[in-house]
Amino acid sequence: MVPEVPGRRPGLFVIDLDDTMIGMVTLDRRDAERPGHVRPDAGEAELGYMLLPEAWGRGYAAEACAAALDWFPDALPGEPVVLCTRTANDRAMRLATKLGFTEVERFEEYGAEQWFGVWRPLTPSR
Template sequence: MFLPEAWGRGYATEACTAVLDWFAGALPGEPVVLYTQSANTSSMRLSAKLGFTELERFEAWGAEQWFGVWSPLTLSG
């Protein structure tokens, strides 16, 4: 159960890591792409922790957007 007092304690990172691990097993070698507003500092920190690499920044919906990619081939354990 996700209680508000537990938010920000790494659950997003753990959950996303589990999904990426599953994805790497289900579709070996396929990249995962991510779009988020560059002003969304929480999403930017999470994407960095997960190993996403920036491909591009662009303007859309009135704000700067960040486009990144994660590839299981670049993981180091």
């Protein structure tokens, strides 16, 4: 979905394998109305990831997300990144942990238990 104000989306990446798009990594602003926040003013950068099922299980999502998180602190210094996934989504949960996200809270949304975590850049903002 294209946001109303394109400039406000922190990042959108296509995962390319041998000139074919196999997935996307997104960084959107988390809606203040939704549960799960680490900043009082909400609007955190939220990481999203999705790969074509035939590309799962080869570490491509992990590689792409790590690259996006590597890029992020220079683009938006000092900002945390949040992530929300259903706890039942084993693959997404394993990936979140591998990327260094830590649990903030769990809550019910869309009729399922959600895991909400945060990742903070190593270099603190000045």
